[in-house]
Structure formats: structure tokens, C-alpha cells
Amino acid sequence: MKRTLSALSLLLVVLAVAVAVAPAPAAAQDFSRFVVIGDSLTHGYMSSCVVKYGQNDSWGAVVARAAGVDFQQPVMDDPGVGGCMYLTSLTPSFDFKPSVAKPLNALLPRPYNNLGVSGFTVADVVDKKGDTPPGLTDTVLRGQGTVLQQATVLAPTFVSVFIGNNDELGAIIYGLAVDGVTLTTRAAFKAKYDTILKTLVAAQGGIPRGTVATLPDSWSIPLMTTLPVYNTKTLGGPVIHKSGPYAGTPWRYTGSRDGQELPFGSLINLLGAAPLLPKGFGVACGMLDDFGYPAAGPLRAVCDKPAYGLPEGKWDATKFVFTPGVVAYPETVAKVQARLAEFNTDIKALAVTYGYKVFDVNAVFTDILGHGRDYGGMAIKTAYLSGGFFSYDGVHLTSVGYAILADEYIQFINRTFVNPLPRPNLMSILLNGNTSGGWFPLPQGINLSLEEQLAFAADYAEKGGLEGLQKVFAPTIPTDFSELQPGDDSAPVTGSHGLGSHGRGSTETAH
Amino acid sequence: MKLTHRGLRRSAVLGALAVTLITSAVATASGFSIFEAGSRATAVGGAFVARADDTSAMFYNPAGLAGIVKTEAMVGITLIAPFSSLEGGNPYPGVGYKADQKQMIFFPPNFYVATPLGKGFTLSFGTWFPFGLATAWKDQDQFLGRWMSQRVDIRQYAMSLQVAAQLFPWLKVGGGPELRVGDVKLNRNVPGFNPYTQKFVDVAHMDLTQSGFSYDVGWTAGIQLKPTDGISLGASYHSSVNQTYTGVGTFSQILTTYADFNASVAADPRLPFGEQVNGNTAISFPAVTQVGASFNLSKCVTLDLAGVYTQWNSFNSTIITFNPTASGKQVPQTNITHNFENAWSFRAGMSWLLPSEKVELAAGYVYDQTGQPDSDTGPLLPDANRNGYSIGASFKIGKKSWIDFSNLFLFFNNRTVNGVQNENFYGTYKTFANLTVLNFRTSL
Numbered sequence: 011m012k013r014t015l016s017a018l019s020l021l022l023v024v025l026a027v028a029v030a031v032a033p034a035p036a037a038a039q040d041f042s043r044f045v046v047i048g049d050s051l052t053h054g055y056m057s058s059c060v061v062k063y064g065q066n067d068s069w070g071a072v073v074a075r076a077a078g079v080d081f082q083q084p085v086m087d088d089p090g091v092g093g094c095m096y097l098t099s100l101t102p103s104f105d106f107k108p109s110v111a112k113p114l115n116a117l118l119p120r121p122y123n124n125l126g127v128s129g130f131t132v133a134d135v136v137d138k139k140g141d142t143p144p145g146l147t148d149t150v151l152r153g154q155g156t157v158l159q160q161a162t163v164l165a166p167t168f169v170s171v172f173i174g175n176n177d178e179l180g181a182i183i184y185g186l187a188v189d190g191v192t193l194t195t196r197a198a199f200k201a202k203y204d205t206i207l208k209t210l211v212a213a214q215g216g217i218p219r220g221t222v223a224t225l226p227d228s229w230s231i232p233l234m235t236t237l238p239v240y241n242t243k244t245l246g247g248p249v250i251h252k253s254g255p256y257a258g259t260p261w262r263y264t265g266s267r268d269g270q271e272l273p274f275g276s277l278i279n280l281l282g283a284a285p286l287l288p289k290g291f292g293v294a295c296g297m298l299d300d301f302g303y304p305a306a307g308p309l310r311a312v313c314d315k316p317a318y319g320l321p322e323g324k325w326d327a328t329k330f331v332f333t334p335g336v337v338a339y340p341e342t343v344a345k346v347q348a349r350l351a352e353f354n355t356d357i358k359a360l361a362v363t364y365g366y367k368v369f370d371v372n373a374v375f376t377d378i379l380g381h382g383r384d385y386g387g388m389a390i391k392t393a394y395l396s397g398g399f400f401s402y403d404g405v406h407l408t409s410v411g412y413a414i415l416a417d418e419y420i421q422f423i424n425r426t427f428v429n430p431l432p433r434p435n436l437m438s439i440l441l442n443g444n445t446s447g448g449w450f451p452l453p454q455g456i457n458l459s460l461e462e463q464l465a466f467a468a469d470y471a472e473k474g475g476l477e478g479l480q481k482v483f484a485p486t487i488p489t490d491f492s493e494l495q496p497g498d499d500s501a502p503v504t505g506s507h508g509l510g511s512h513g514r515g516s517t518e519t520a521h
Numbered sequence: 522m523k524l525t526h527r528g529l530r531r532s533a534v535l536g537a538l539a540v541t542l543i544t545s546a547v548a549t550a551s552g553f554s555i556f557e558a559g560s561r562a563t564a565v566g567g568a569f570v571a572r573a574d575d576t577s578a579m580f581y582n583p584a585g586l587a588g589i590v591k592t593e594a595m596v597g598i599t600l601i602a603p604f605s606s607l608e609g610g611n612p613y614p615g616v617g618y619k620a621d622q623k624q625m626i627f628f629p630p631n632f633y634v635a636t637p638l639g640k641g642f643t644l645s646f647g648t649w650f651p652f653g654l655a656t657a658w659k660d661q662d663q664f665l666g667r668w669m670s671q672r673v674d675i676r677q678y679a680m681s682l683q684v685a686a687q688l689f690p691w692l693k694v695g696g697g698p699e700l701r702v703g704d705v706k707l708n709r710n711v712p713g714f715n716p717y718t719q720k721f722v723d724v725a726h727m728d729l730t731q732s733g734f735s736y737d738v739g740w741t742a743g744i745q746l747k748p749t750d751g752i753s754l755g756a757s758y759h760s761s762v763n764q765t766y767t768g769v770g771t772f773s774q775i776l777t778t779y780a781d782f783n784a785s786v787a788a789d790p791r792l793p794f795g796e797q798v799n800g801n802t803a804i805s806f807p808a809v810t811q812v813g814a815s816f817n818l819s820k821c822v823t824l825d826l827a828g829v830y831t832q833w834n835s836f837n838s839t840i841i842t843f844n845p846t847a848s849g850k851q852v853p854q855t856n857i858t859h860n861f862e863n864a865w866s867f868r869a870g871m872s873w874l875l876p877s878e879k880v881e882l883a884a885g886y887v888y889d890q891t892g893q894p895d896s897d898t899g900p901l902l903p904d905a906n907r908n909g910y911s912i913g914a915s916f917k918i919g920k921k922s923w924i925d926f927s928n929l930f931l932f933f934n935n936r937t938v939n940g941v942q943n944e945n946f947y948g949t950y951k952t953f954a955n956l957t958v959l960n961f962r963t964s965l
Contacts, residue, residue, distance in 0.1 A: 100781045100785055102716075383945070385946070387666070397714065409719070434612055435615035436611070436613050437614050440721050443719045
């Protein structure tokens, strides 16, 4: 009897110790107050604007639908804010809807669940309370404080942070990497990101519940990769070097640095270069010679001239004036690549520090770039216009692209957390363009006769078929870049060409 | 001339041979194999390798025909009626989506004749369908898997000339070459991303049809042992066959309302509208091994057991290669990854010869594993593990002929593909198939 009691006591002690030291079961994730923080990629920006057709299928909204939770957004009604692009021909040519702010959900008595703000940097999430004069930012913040403050008010049960793209994108698309001007310094980035996560953890009662996202490679976006460094426009197609060190290879556009051919590895901003090429920018005299161009032809007046080379960005440190360019030289690209790697390293490290899980968007985008995605035989690629992943502005995604991002995120959540979410239903988005019944009503194509269609096809094929998509755009792209204020070393240039306001970025009525 | 009973038998046999050459078939055993090559065998769940006591032994165990004393012939047909549907899953085609396969009935025939050569040797000739696949979806232009497959037909029939020999009273062996003849058809639509509407649309329809037939030669062998009266053991093997198909593809354009988009599609170097495209592919058909035992529980009751091992791992991928067209267009190579796995089926059956010896009743069961992984399960072939329940009856006509009837109720497990699928096409497939096998057999 004594022995039995002793054994029983020992067993009870052992059990008690086992319970005490056993790891607590992972808490199930709760999406009831799901909050997303980010920039235009979170806002639902596409084809140069913010409008309900895109916002209803922002990646956050798709995830929220899968989770079956309420998700409020600052949705804009037709025609949208920013000047929505729509395709008018496959040349390609575009037209723009007027930019008019008609919010559909402005009276929500609390912050939005979607706190993505187009054009925002990491610092903006912490510090910015609005635009001066009021702009797109205010349609999200509505004078209720910064993004971080509003997220705190919501006390999210699950938060997703995807911010930092605008801290380096400007260097690529404007063609110059200048710390504190077009490129946030590492220290400033890290400090603000740290503030964001520290504040969020506190808002979540000390228990981090959510994710942070790494940043995708900005140099891989179609805006910068569609127009090749080879001169395919000026003389109707590539002209081959007849002699010299590059004999046998096509002539490249010239750059503003020295009027000489751009080095391999340079990236050209498609929309930025579009209005310049018809004016003769980027022409090498040697190319004209190899082509057999007339000695008295008009291009002879501008060839090899630095002033007529495709411009890279310029920074006047004495006047604190930045002039955007359209070419990122290889060293600019390399500098951005290095900085992005640092940003992603710091994001991952801070996530570990504060307990958030890391959704590797960089890896996802890289994989999509290399392999695309296939759904039932529909292959989504990253090629401009024809691929389906990127929208008309070459930076932001289509609804298909955002839905794929949401699907990848849900799969990540299901691998990482306890309660799996159902994957989203992509049928409507793949086959209808989005869940809102499609983009703007579009003019139908011209009714060509069969003979005219065949002639068009023959002409199209002769000019390189689908390479015609790389030809110069017709409409003029505005270039109203803003100036930096002296001493502002943490805010890169975004202006009206930042990640979130491509094209006509104001909220005033246009047209 | 009055057609005699014997003449009727001969006419039926010869007519069946012609029909064998032209009719279609559909998969009922794992993957796209067809195991129902004889009615009595089907009645006992296909567990016929050890007994193999009619001319369908050419398929189940060539050794079974050794030692016959009279010429025997059998002709028959299998009526296959499959019913298959899909309930979609996320992300595509999405929860709430439903689609059905077209209602079709297939009737692969069979024909066997065996004649004794003396001294325990037998020569036999036969044809049957060892493999076949046909899936066709209703409303094919609206079906959400139409860019993977709208309709596919794979037919393979075998012609074999075999010799069997009774080496000892307890040992028989048999085997011979098999000529495999087959053809393939596939049609589907081709999608394109319309930059105007930013959604996917149909831009083309593709038809791939084989030119003529494809041939390859395999072989089969079998052994039958009778260690004691009332017990029979058997094993047989059909070799794998690699069949190469040459065919013609035709592409027809599906127009949108955007003229320049239509023109860009027409100019696409991968879509040769208005031209014939020569292409070729190869399909590896697996080796099949059967082992089994048959027990005479009494003079009238027999218990049959068998295991069938299909080496599906040879079915790795299907690569369709196209030649450049006259205009220089080049359809990209199509690579379909299958990665099938070897699979077993387990079969059992029991038959009872009634005291009159003019009626035999039988029943059986089969559990058949699929070799198809989730990653390959889709609209082209939605396979699954299945349980089959069979019943059958044979009736003697006159002194030398029998009519055999059997029915196999094949219940496929619901197959839910949710997580890994080569083309992210998810959902639950529900299938049932009913097979009725009819045979007329006689000795001449």
C-alpha cells in the first residue's frame, strides 16, 4: 500500500512537471480584426490609379474574403483617383480616365482595415498624417492620425506589414541612387521599421500576431525591363555593329552621361523614355553609319550628344534639386540591389526580434518571374501587357496579380500558423478580370474586314509581332516632379512618379 | 442456305473480329487499363489467373489453355457506362463550380480462339483492349478545364498469337507475342490574356488526331501449377509497351471583338492557323503481373484469389513534339508530367456450378489502387482507388456452347485534389462505372 502510494505520488509529480515544461500549443490565428499596412501594392493601386475595380480585389481584401472577416477599405468610385489607364490599341497606346475622388466608404467611423497608402515609405507609416495640399493620402488617413496610430487604434488581431518598396524604387525608376534622396539609408529604414513593429506588438497586447513581408526586386518590373537597352525604335529595328568591340551585336541607345552607348545592364524606364525616343534621344552616330543613314539626315544633328542621350537622374547637392531621369546605369542598379538586400536582411532580423513571421515576397516574385503561375492551363507571366501579372503602368499588379499574391500569402499562413485558411476562389478574377464585373467599359475594337485583319497581321508580324508592344507610346507622360526639402534625409523622391501615383497623381478633377 | 447452329457460331466469331478493330474503350481498371477481357473472369472479380479455364486465358494466363482437346472460341463485348462529375475547389475552378462528363457508352469487344495441336500443345489467337481512355466534358466550350482537355481518346488493342503447353500433369506454361495497336486523339482550347479586358479568353481551338495507327510488339507469358487436385496456382505477365504516335494538329482561331488583338494572335509564331502541324508523342504502357490461386471448395464451388501488380511508374510524362510548319511557325513542345506509381489490385471471387451443370453463378470483389498521384489528377484523367462488386451467370446452350453474362459495379472513391496539382486545377471527382460483359463461347 505504501509502495503504491509512493508510486502514484511520483507519477503525479512527473505528470505535473511534464505539463509545466511542455511548450504551449500554438495559438490559432484570429483574423477578426485583420489589418494590412503598406504602400500602393497594398492599397490596390493598378494602371496608374486607385478605383473600386482594383481595390475590391486588393490582396488584403482577397485574404479577408477567404478568412470570412470584415475588411473595410477606402474604396473610390468611378472614375478613380490618379487617372486610370486603359488600352486603346496594341501599338500600344493608352488613354486616361479623369482623376476624381469619389470615396464610397469615407464615413466609416473607425480606421480602415486596409491602411495601405500609395507612395508611402517606411517613415511615412510612422510620421505622415496627410498630404499638403490634401491628396490621395488623406482619402485613407482622413485626419485620424498616421497609419501606425490608426493601426494601434484598431488593435489588430492579425497584422500584415508590407512596406518599404518606395524606399528604393525611386532610385531605379528615376535613374539615380542617392542616399537620403532617392534611396532611404539603411539606418533610417531600420529605425522606422523597428518603431513600426515595436508599436504593433504593444498594440497587440505584447503578443505579436502577424507577418512582415520582404521586398521584391524593383529592377525586375516591366516598367524597367520591357524596353531593351538595344535601340529598336529609332531606325525601325535593331542595327548591328559592323565593326569594333561590339561587332555583330545591336547598337544600344546612348545615355546622357557621355552620349555613348549605354552599358549592358542599364535599365530604361519605359514610360519615361516613351516621349523622348521620337524626338531623337538615344541615337549613336555609329549606328547611323552602319545603317547607311543619309549624311544630311536630321538625326545627325543629335547623335552622340550627351544632351540627347537618355537621361539618368541628376542630384544637385548644393541646391537640393533632384531631376529624374529615365535610365538606371548598372552602378545605380547595383547600389539599389545592395540596399534592398540590406532592407530585407533588416526586415527579417526585426521580425525575429519582435516575433512576427516573415512572408518572403521577394522569393515569391522571383519565382513568378522565372516560372509564372498556371491555373487550369492559363499561364500567367510577368511580360508587359500580355503576361497578366502586371498592369498597364508596369509597376503595379493586375487584379489577377494581386489575387495570386493573396493566394501565395494564404498558403504561407497555412504553412506557418495553426488554423488553415481556405485558398481564394480565383475563377472570377481570371475569367472576368476582377470580381466587380470588369474594368471600365471599353470601346470595342474596330471592325476590320478579313482582308484588313490579314493585312494588319502581316504588317504586325513584319514589325516583330508581339515585339510591337515595346514600341513608343503615343500619349505624353506628365513630368511634374516635386523638389526635396533641404535636410530631409529619410524621404526619397516619390513625386507624381512614386510607387502609387504613376501618371496623374492629384485628386483634382482633370479634363 | 439455312444457317446452322455451327454456321451461326462461325459467323459471329468472324464478325466480332472486324468489330474489334474499330470500337472504342474507356479505362475501368487503375489508370487507363481495362481488366474486363472476359465475362466469367469479370464475374469473379477478375481473379482468373489461377483458374484461366476459358479462352480469355489469353489475357489472364496463357498457360490456362494448354491441354484443351477441342477447338474453343469465344466472342464477346464489354459495355462500359461511366458516370463522372467534378465539384470545383479553390483556387481554380473554385468552390461552387460543377461539371459533368458526357454520358457515353463504350463497347470494347474481345475475340479468342484456341485449337489443340496435340501432345498437350495449344495454339491460340485473340484480340482484346488492354488499355483505353476516353474523357469528354459536357458543354466543352464553357468547361473551366477546357484549356487542359475537352476530350481525350486513347485506345490500344492487342492481338496475340500464343502457344501453351502442358509439360506435366501439374504444370502448364504458355505465352507469345502481342501486337499492340493504338491511336490517340486530344482536343482543347488555347487561352490568351486579353490586354484590353485584362482577363483570359479563348483564342484558339486545337485538335490533335493520330495519322493511322501506332504499332508495337510486346509479349506475354504465364504458368499454371496444380500441386494437388482442387488447387491451382497461376502467374502471368504482360510486358510493357512503348508506343509512338504520329499525328496532325490543326488550330482554329477563336475571334474576340478586338481586331488588333485578333491580329496579334493570328501573327503569333506559336499558333499556325490554317496549317496542318505534324507532331509526335510516345506513351509507355505498363507491364502487368498477375498472381493467384484457385481452390475447389467442392465439386461445384470454386474460390479464386488474385493480386495484380501494374508497373505504372513507366508512365512518367507525355511529351508532344511538333514540327515547324510550312510558314515557319513552331508550336511549343507540350510536356505533361504524370509520375504515376506502381499499383496493386486485389481480387476475389467465387463460382458455383449448379447441379444441372448448365448454369454457373458467380460473384466477386475487387479493390483496385490507382497509380495516379494528386499532381496529375485532372480533367484529362481523374482516376481514383475503387471498389468493385461483380455478379455473373453462365448458361449452357446445347451441348457445346455457353452464354456468359456478368456485371461489375465499380465504385470509385471520391478523389479530392487540394494542394498539389500540376496546373492548379482543384476539386473533387466523383465517378461510378457500370460494366456489363457478354460472351458467347463454344467448342468447335
